[in-house]
Amino acid sequence: MKITFHYFIILVTAATFMSCKKDNYDPPKTKLSGKLVYQGEAIQVEYDRVPFQLYQYGFGKTGAIGGTFAPDGSYSMLLFNGDYKFVIPNDQGPFIWKKMPSGEPDSLSINLKGNQELDIEVTPYYMLRNAQLTAGSGKVSASFAAEQIITGTDAKDIERVSLYINKTQFVSGANNIAFTDVSGSSITDIGSITIEGTIPDIVPAQNYVFARIGLKIAGVEDMIFTPVQKLSF
Amino acid sequence: MKKIFQFILFTAVMGAGSCKKDKDFLDIKPISILDNESAFSDPAQVLSILADLYNRQLDFSTFDDWSTFADFSESFPSENGRAYIVQRTGWGYGEWGINWFDSYAYIRELNLFLQRCEAAPNLSDGDKKRFLAEARFLRANFYFEITKRLGGVPLITEPLLYDFKGDPSYLQHPRAKESEMYDFVISEAEAIKNDLPADVNVKSRASKGAALAMESRAALYAGSIAKYGATTPQVALPGGEVGIPAGMANDYYTKALNAAKEIIDGSAGGYALYNSKPDLAENFASIFLDKNNNPESIFIEDFKLKSGKVHYFTGWNQPRYGAEEEEGGRINPSLNLVESFEKLDNTYAPLPVEDGSGNPIYYTNQADIFEGRDARLSGTVILPGTAFKGRNVDIWAGYQLADGSILTGDDRGAQKVLPGGTNPVQVVGFDGPINAKEFTAQSGFYIRKYLDPAPGGGSRGTSSEVPFQRYRFGEVLLNAAEAAFELGQPDVAAGYMNQVRARAGLIIELTAGDITFDRIVHERRVELAFEGHILYDMKRWRLATKVWDGNKMTEADLLSNIGKATKRNTQPYALWPYKYHNPSSPNNGKWIYKIVLPTLVTGANNFQLGNYYSFIDDNVRSNNPKIVRQPNQ
CATH class of the missing domain: 2.60.40.1120 (Carboxypeptidase-like, regulatory domain)
Structure with a gap:
């Protein structure tokens, strides 16, 4: 039997069709x-x-x-x-x-x-409520109320309250361009806490920042935050 | 018929030939593999097996990779490929973990060595004792290294053998308690110390001094984990695999002090602080360079030129300008570290950059700003205006002009025309600093520790044979000081601390009342900088979550609370020298300094509670369900 070009074509076509069958699992859906x-x-x-x-x-x-x-x-x-x-x-x-x-x-x-x-x-140990954040004249002013949820033997104090400002919507202790701390001991009324931070120069310039307030609970590693807000000025 | 006769004869010969037993015929000893008996028949042979085991020890910082010295904001990594070190916002839980398989393969080989060496009939008792003690030292030291990273792990002291019956569960061992790990290291050291030579000249092999130095460090770590672990109660496991009860602290501190004392009083050999050079900074740098008559080093990883075991640490980190290779400058010690070296009156102060009213201070010589400080500063760091290998480094960031602007270039030694001038002149140092330009002194400093001044030390062809100090006498004194302080003997602690400090030129003695926890922490930081201690020290004092708290550092943070143990240290700052150019001013040509944060530094070190004990791989725990997960991960 003479091997012609036809056989080759047939072989390749057959192989191609056979390999259409998936050799893998479906991805999770x-x-x-x-x-x-x-x-x-x-x-x-x-x-x-x-x-x-x-x-x-x-x-x-x-x-x-x-x-x-x-x-x-x-x-x-x-x-x-x-x-x-x-x-x-x-x-x-x-x-x-x-x-x-x-x-x-x-x-x-x-x-x-x-x-x-x-x-x-x-x-949660605390809930943060009624966060009001405004930006103007180079500053971010914020006020909010903290409510202690866990009381009794498991209750924990507030270590500090921090206002974080960033260029992007990732706003936290690790990602910020400015932050202000208020220590827990200087807070008299947790139902009404105000905090203010200065917006530093941003390069390249932008007329908005993202900000949120975080509350650090004594003896607990992770902080609880208010929602991130985009503030234009 | 003749044919048949021939056939019978042939068969008979074949049959007679095969009379030899199969066993004699097939069982031939391979000539390329030594069996256990012959391998352990000759001391030189055993030593070569042991040499391989020595080579496989684990160190946190190793000359194989310069970046193992560079983290934790003690330095800035001046290689763009490693800039992630200062851009990440924290470490993964797996960071500083071990390769489980390789580690236990190594432990198995140590256990096999012990078993075979014990059984060897042809070794003399003296040889055998020393070899066994060395292998036990290596095993204890290796378990110590793992414990620092993971806490308790399965403590395997026998070679395990699988019976191929399909059920390996009898080989699954649970994690030992963290305290049991330290107890093991301490008891091994006690058991072997008298089988090892009490000889100050044995440095690359285990000696009595090495065993005791390991014991004192291990006991100190255990004591501080017991004591300071109480401040982070979450970092513990109910089974004790992580965390040591506070009640055990004093016992460990006592052991640490006693082991250190045994070295200090000379019963392990004539160890002493290195004090051979009149220039104190030169003397301090030479601790790490001098291989002959160095009574300070106790146990080293040794290197030797032309042997194949050399390292290129000097090549990676040498001052780049005029170096033997056109590279270097990678580890740039941070201002955070530099400013923490004390003044000679035992006080802490930032480097004076501005006077009280905020004007820059003008210095005639570049190095004047560092005058009157701990000699360990210029023994550890190459400062602007000082020399390495007889050549001055060329570190300056540009010209400060009279109108307040800065004239600088973006290439090493760039030239520009000064105002009022006609010809271009050099406006930036050949060693930088230039922002984001790798291999220049981007923090304003180069590392000096371990840099080999020998000709060829920084070249690829020759490389360096400077050893890595695993245990040295200076640390033993600090171990003793810390243990004594924790045991309520501040006068004893002051005595040990003063010895270390006097060697650095701090001759005003500290009194018992001066010794505080902050002092202990600070002394270890400056004496043992870049020796692979900082992470483990910060972990055992449970300070890591405080100093690396994930918050960015402000300049105020940098300049305040120097010498405080809990001082934030999350970003490496730089100190850049500028030449003042104002022909009409008497300060023309003098030097000013500016504190800057290199623009590449965008992250902040964030050490989480889950970082205290490194992650154990899920596959490991899957294969051995008795291994419990680390806390806070």
């Missing part, structure tokens, strides 16, 4: 999303600071799928359908996440069968 809430109110945190973990049952390995909450307290993940448990590791976040008697963090079971929205209910 089910979206799990939600936000951190206390009684329906969103809790604002710092970018990339408050982690959570998802464990999927049934795969031998015990490692977690990890992620962090966005500054507005939201999270979202693309996953496969299945049974999961949701955990916030110990001592993370400006709130209390229940622990088991053994010291392990308590977990939330999630049965994922399609896109799901799930808000994570936690108990």
Whole structure:
């Protein structure tokens, strides 16, 4: 039999069609999303600071799928359908996440069968309310009310209150162009706290800044914040 | 018929030939592999096995990679590829972790060495004792290094063997308590110290001094974790894998003091502070360079020219102008560190840049601003206006003109015309500083520690044989001082501190009343700068979350509270010299200084509670579910 060009064409075509079959798994498509809430109110945190973990049952390995909450307290993940448990590791976040008697963090079971929205209910040490931020004449003025949620033996003091100003919408201790601290001991009425910060020169010039107020709780690493606001001036 | 006879004969010969047993025929000893017995038959042979084990020790800062010296705002990394060090806002939890597999492979080989050496019939008792003690030292020191990073880990002291029956769970060991790790290091040191030579000249191999120095440092770490761990109660695990109960602190401090005392009183050999050169800064720099008659170094990682084991630390970091290679200048010590060196009257002060009313201070000579400071400053840092290898460094950022503007260039040694002049003149130093120009002195300083002044030391072809000091007598004195202070003996502490300080020219003695925690912290920072201590010290005092708190530093932060243990240190600042140009002024041609934050510095060090103990990989915990997760991660 003579090998002609035809055979070659046929071979290549056949091979091409056969390889149309996917040799890979489908990517995860089910979206799990939600936000951190206390009684329906969103809790604002710092970018990339408050982690959570998802464990999927049934795969031998015990490692977690990890992620962090966005500054507005939201999270979202693309996953496969299945049974999961949701955990916030110990001592993370400006709130209390229940622990088991053994010291392990308590977990939330999630049965994922399609896109799901799930808000994570936690108990923060403090809530920040009625934040009013205004910018003008080179300054940002802010006022807000703090409410102590956790009282009794687990109650914690306010270490300080900070006003952060940044060029971009990532505003925190790590990302800012200016900040002002007010120590907790100098606050007389937590129901009405005012704080003021100077806007430094911005290069290249822009006529707006982003600002938010953070509250540092004594003995807790992560701060709780007010929503980021864009302030034009 | 004749054919048949031939066939029978042939078969008979073949049969007779195969009478030899299979075993004799097939079992031939390979000539390229030594079996255990012959490997452990000759002391020189054993030493070469041990040499490989020595080579695999772990250090935080190592000459293999200059950037291991560069973090924590003690310096600015002047290589654009490493600028991330000053741009990140914190460290991942996995930072400073270990390679689990390699580490336990190494521990297994140490355990095998111990087992085989113990069983070797042909070694003399004296040789065997020393080899065994050396391997145990290496194992203890390695576990100590892991403990500093991870806290308690499975403490394996026997070679483990898998039986291939499909169930490896009997090989899964849980993490030991952190205190058990330190107890192990301390008890090993006590057990082996008398089997090791008490000889000051044994430096690259384990000696009695090395074992005791390791013991004193380990006990000190354990004591401070017990004491200061109480300030961060979240950094602990219920099983004690992380965290040590506060009640154990005094016991550890006592052990640390006793081990240090044993070295100081000479029972481990004639160790002493290095004091051979009349110039104190030169003397301090020589601790790290002098390989002969150096009574200070106790245990080193040694290097040797033309042996293959050399390093290029000098080439990476030498002053670039006129260097042996057209490169260098990578580690630029920060102003944060430079200003923390005391004045000779034992007080702290920022470098005087401005007078009381805010006008710049004019200096006739560039180096005058650093006058009257701790000699360790110019022993550790190459200052503007001083020399390396007999050649002055050319560090200045430009001309300050009378109208307040600055004339500078964007290339090393750039030339421009001065106002009133006709010909272009040099307007910036050949060593910089130039913003974002890598390999120039972007902080205004170069590192001096370890820089090899020998000809060829900074060239690729020759490189350097300057050793890395793992344990040295100066640290032992500071260990003793800290332990004594924590045990309520400030007078004893002052005695040890004063020895170290007198060597640096600080001859006004500290009294018992002067010794505070801040003093202890400060003394270690300046004496042991760039020796791989800063992270572990800050961790064990639980200061890391305070000094690296993630907030950007202001100039006010920089200039205040110098010498305070909790002083913020999140961004490396720079000090740039300028030449004053104003022909009508008496200050024409004099030097002024400006404090600047290099523009590449955009991040701020943020040490989180989860950074105290490095992340253990999920795969490791998956393979061995008995290993518990680190806290706060």
